Structures are given as structure tokens and as C-alpha cells.
Amino acid sequence: DGGITQSPKYLFRKEGQNVTLSCEQNLNHDAMYWYRQDPGQGLRLIYYSQIVNDFQKGDIAEGYSVSREKKESFPLTVTSAQKNPTAFYLCASSIDLPISNYGYTFGSGTRLTVV
Amino acid sequence: SQQGEEDPQALSIQEGENATMNCSYKTSINNLQWYRQNSGRALVHLILIRSNEREKHSGRLRVTLDTSKKSSSLLITASRAADTASYFCATALIIQGAQKLVFGQGTRLTINP
Numbered sequence: 001d002g003g004i005t006q007s008p009k010y011l012f013r014k015e016g017q018n019v020t021l022s023c024e025q026n027l028n029h030d031a032m033y034w035y036r037q038d039p040g041q042g043l044r045l046i047y048y049s050q051i052v053n054d055f056q057k058g059d060i061a062e063g064y065s066v067s068r069e070k071k072e073s074f075p076l077t078v079t080s081a082q083k084n085p086t087a088f089y090l091c092a093s094s095i096d097l098p099i100s101n102y103g104y105t106f107g108s109g110t111r112l113t114v115v
Numbered sequence: 116s117q118q119g120e121e122d123p124q125a126l127s128i129q130e131g132e133n134a135t136m137n138c139s140y141k142t143s144i145n146n147l148q149w150y151r152q153n154s155g156r157a158l159v160h161l162i163l164i165r166s167n168e169r170e171k172h173s174g175r176l177r178v179t180l181d182t183s184k185k186s187s188s189l190l191i192t193a194s195r196a197a198d199t200a201s202y203f204c205a206t207a208l209i210i211q212g213a214q215k216l217v218f219g220q221g222t223r224l225t226i227n228p
Contacts, residue, residue, distance in 0.1 A: 018151060031213075031214075033216075036220075038180070040220075041221075042119075042203060042218040042219050042220040042221055043158075043203070043218040044218075045215065045216075045217070048213070048215065050213055056211075058215075072116065090153065090157070090158065092158075094214075096213075096214070100162060101146055101165060102163070103148050103150075103160030103163055103218060104148075105156075106150075106157040106158040106159070107157060108156060108157045109155070109157060110177060111155070111157070
């Protein structure tokens with residue numbers, strides 16, 4: 001079955017530590033996205049990538065970094081520069097057309113907690 | 116400020132009743148999408164309505180779009196306990212040649228048995 005896999009499901013980070021969240025898809029989608037969700041809130045876009053080896057900052061990119069070396073993979077690193085990283089992180093992918101009329105497919109998320 | 120704002124923030128109804136959620140947005144859109152999220156889980160795409168469409172149906176879901184008022188509504192008919200979830204509208208914008216989805220804050224729907 002095609003889909004998006006995020007790992008780990010739960011992650012604990014110590015102060016000053018970098019951590020990397022994994023996102024893998026086998027849907028052959030070109031575009032991938034990282035969103036952050038805080039309790040009771042909507043989703044905010046961190047980074048997105050339309051094609052391999054290219055990515056763009058979203059609305060809240062500070063303190064995060066990404067890479068897109070393979071079409072299937074779009075890992076997110078939460079760096080020590082991110083002062084309030086505790087949140088639920090969701091990865092998504094989509095068919096990327098100039099005007100796309102398809103929805104996004106989401107992974108099941110990673111819940112990151114600073115300890 | 117949020118592109119999409121949803122109303123109400125929370126809605127509690129009895130099983131069998133209809134549930135209506137509204138979404139307003141600020142800028143021109145390519146399409147508008149509705150998603151569902153069970154607590155702490157993935158978002159699931161429910162329905163997409165294009166900017167040139169006014170109404171769309173999918174099973175017990177009915178979505179309307181009024182581009183002149185920059186608003187949309189999601190109607191769930193004959194609600195079931197399993198419909199309990201958060202529902203998000205998302206507006207698709209074209210920015211620098213890329214499509215971006217901007218999500219609202221969501222409506223928390225509770226269906227009471």
C-alpha cells in the first residue's frame with residue numbers, strides 16, 4: 001500500500017540538542033511538506049519541496065532545516081536554535097502541478113517533547 | 116493573520132443531527148479543501164472544491180463555496196459518533212509558481228450518542 005511513513009512516533013529532545021524527524025513516501029509524489037501543529041491549533045508550514053535537491057522556507061522555518069536528496073525522503077532537523085520545539089510535526093506529500101486539484105496525503109505525525 | 120478562519124471553534128450535537136462548519140478566507144484561492152483529524156493522528160483529505168465550483172457532494176458530506184464572500188461551509192448529514200474529530204479547511208494558494216495549502220484553526224466536532 002502506498003503512503004507516508006513518519007518516524008519516530010514520539011521523540012524526546014534535551015535542551016541544546018538537534019534531532020531529526022524522518023518522512024518517507026512511496027506514492028511517487030514530487031512535492032513534500034512539513035507542518036507544525038500546536039495543541040488546539042491549525043497547521044503551520046515549516047518547509048516544502050517541489051523537487052529533489054530543492055526546497056523552500058515556509059512560514060515558520062527559523063530553527064529548522066531540511067534536505068531532499070531523494071524523491072522519497074524529506075527529513076526535518078529541529079535544531080537547538082528552535083526555542084520552542086515541543087509540538088506535533090506532520091509530513092505531507094502531493095502531486096505537484098502548476099495548478100493541482102489533488103489533496104495532500106499526510107503521515108501519522110511525530111510528537112516531539114523537550115525534556 | 117490566518118488565511119482561513121473557522122467557525123465555530125467547537126460544535127457539539129446529538130447523533131443523527133446535521134453538523135455545519137464554516138470557513139472564511141482572505142485572498143483569492145485556486146481551490147479549498149477540507150480535512151479531518153482524529154486526536155493526535157494524521158489529517159485525512161475529505162473533499163476538494165475548485166474556485167469555479169459552487170457545491171460538491173461526497174457521501175454524507177456537502178461542501179459549498181462562495182468566492183464572492185470568500186467563504187465555504189462543510190455539512191455532515193445524519194452525523195454518527197464516529198464523525199467526532201477536528202475538521203480543518205485549507206485554502207490552496209499559488210505563490211511563486213508553487214501551490215501552498217494554508218490551514219485554518221479547525222472546528223472540534225463532538226457527536227453525542
